[in-house]
Amino acid sequence: MNKPRLLILLNRLSVGGPAINTLSAASILSTDFEVLFVAGEPMNDEQSADFLLEQYKGFRVEKIKSLRRSIIPGQDIRAYYRIKKIIKNFRPDIIHTHGAKPGVLGRLAAWRCKVPVIIHTFHGHVFHSYFNQFTSKGIVWVEQILAKISTAIIAINQKLEHELIQEYRITDAEKIKLIRLGVNTESFTDPDGIKRNLFRKEFQIHDDEMAIGIIGRLVPVKQHRLFIEVAEQLIQSTKGKQRLKFFIVGDGSEKNNIIKQLQGKKISYTIGGSAFDQTARFIFTSWRNNMDQVYAGLDIIMLTSLNEGTPVSVMEAMAAGKPVVSTDAGGIAELIDTGKTGFIGKSSIELKDAALLLIELPELRKEMAVSAQKFAGERFSKLYETEQLKGLYNHLLGKQ
Numbered sequence: 001m002n003k004p005r006l007l008i009l010l011n012r013l014s015v016g017g018p019a020i021n022t023l024s025a026a027s028i029l030s031t032d033f034e035v036l037f038v039a040g041e042p043m044n045d046e047q048s049a050d051f052l053l054e055q056y057k058g059f060r061v062e063k064i065k066s067l068r069r070s071i072i073p074g075q076d077i078r079a080y081y082r083i084k085k086i087i088k089n090f091r092p093d094i095i096h097t098h099g100a101k102p103g104v105l106g107r108l109a110a111w112r113c114k115v116p117v118i119i120h121t122f123h124g125h126v127f128h129s130y131f132n133q134f135t136s137k138g139i140v141w142v143e144q145i146l147a148k149i150s151t152a153i154i155a156i157n158q159k160l161e162h163e164l165i166q167e168y169r170i171t172d173a174e175k176i177k178l179i180r181l182g183v184n185t186e187s188f189t190d191p192d193g194i195k196r197n198l199f200r201k202e203f204q205i206h207d208d209e210m211a212i213g214i215i216g217r218l219v220p221v222k223q224h225r226l227f228i229e230v231a232e233q234l235i236q237s238t239k240g241k242q243r244l245k246f247f248i249v250g251d252g253s254e255k256n257n258i259i260k261q262l263q264g265k266k267i268s269y270t271i272g273g274s275a276f277d278q279t280a281r282f283i284f285t286s287w288r289n290n291m292d293q294v295y296a297g298l299d300i301i302m303l304t305s306l307n308e309g310t311p312v313s314v315m316e317a318m319a320a321g322k323p324v325v326s327t328d329a330g331g332i333a334e335l336i337d338t339g340k341t342g343f344i345g346k347s348s349i350e351l352k353d354a355a356l357l358l359i360e361l362p363e364l365r366k367e368m369a370v371s372a373q374k375f376a377g378e379r380f381s382k383l384y385e386t387e388q389l390k391g392l393y394n395h396l397l398g399k400q
Contacts, residue, residue, distance in 0.1 A: 004397060006033040007092035007115075009083065009106040011099030012069060014042035015287045016217065017312030018123055019049040021181055022098055023056040028386040030058030033393070036090050038083070040067030040101070045252045046217070047287035062086060067101065076105065083109040094393055098123060100139075104146065111149040116400045117393070120146070121154040121179075122164065123309040140168050147171035151396050154179050156310045157331025177392055180334075181310050182385035185319040185376050190296040199297025203285075204278040209243045210359060213298040215291075215313040216305075218252030223327070226304040226348055228261050228282075233352040234359070235267075235281065242359055244281070249294055251286045295320035299365070300358050302351070305329040315380050318342075321373035323365060325354045341372040 026037050042048050066078040094117040097106035103120045110118045155161035164170045214227045231246045262269045270280035301317035301324045308330030324342035326332050336342040343354030358365045
């Protein structure tokens, strides 16, 4: 019996949570479905995630160069017709889109080509904190229209589910399905400390130094300026007591502004590479392919975003046994049990106070590390996520 054909459409194959999540899911789903994975190309300030294709296999991959993050009418039209051509050639039973641009172009193309099942996952949304009020309202209106041609819409956390149904009224509750993300938790463990030693040796972190990191694209919505404000307060609070180092993992359009902020505050920084300065307070690592080593080498993970879906960086950090200090963005409150696996703060002072507790109380840090890793092992199962996806796919195909 032939397997049902599944087309997964991602905005771009760049390093980050969406690429890891969709590729790992595609690999598992390929046992039950014939999978074609289609994605756009990374932007100039992003690192390609092609190396993940060596890790996740079992499906075909096609690239669409014209599928870009920004709105570029000429490129978008070309991407739309390319998606239509791929659909006509592959003849999928299901198309599953991820990301704003694929959600628009992919669902329209699938609807025009009469694909039986059209599914879109909101990994977050751009209804606030990205654009002005007029543009944001226009985006909501477009999503309401697209929901009408969708067979189902997936929300990855309860807060997002509530926003889609109640706050922005994208569609009714019957069409929204809650399927939480999963990660391969086992890959982030470091029982013998080898990964930790490799990372700390590379960046010359001494045993008596504590490393605090933020992971993600360097873009305004991630609020790296807030991370720097918290870091500045921590440096003042721990003067003469504890040597701190701060890691900015990732890259993006805000890098120069972040550097200017550090220069304005007279905080030293360095960029990983041949000119690396081990005395600097801030270290820019750019994108990394060995995130398991990054998490192992850091002591505390911070997230300062204005808007999130379910941040994979927080899930991976917890799987690595690291306490997280974060703003209350997106589905964070569903990941962090405040006081047990991490802390949630609303201001730079609250975030500073939480991080300071972890710095000054090593026993608390160890307790939270154990609790975070245990919570991740119980709640962040990738197999459970894909089983829910398979169930949804088969249910919707059965209805057709």
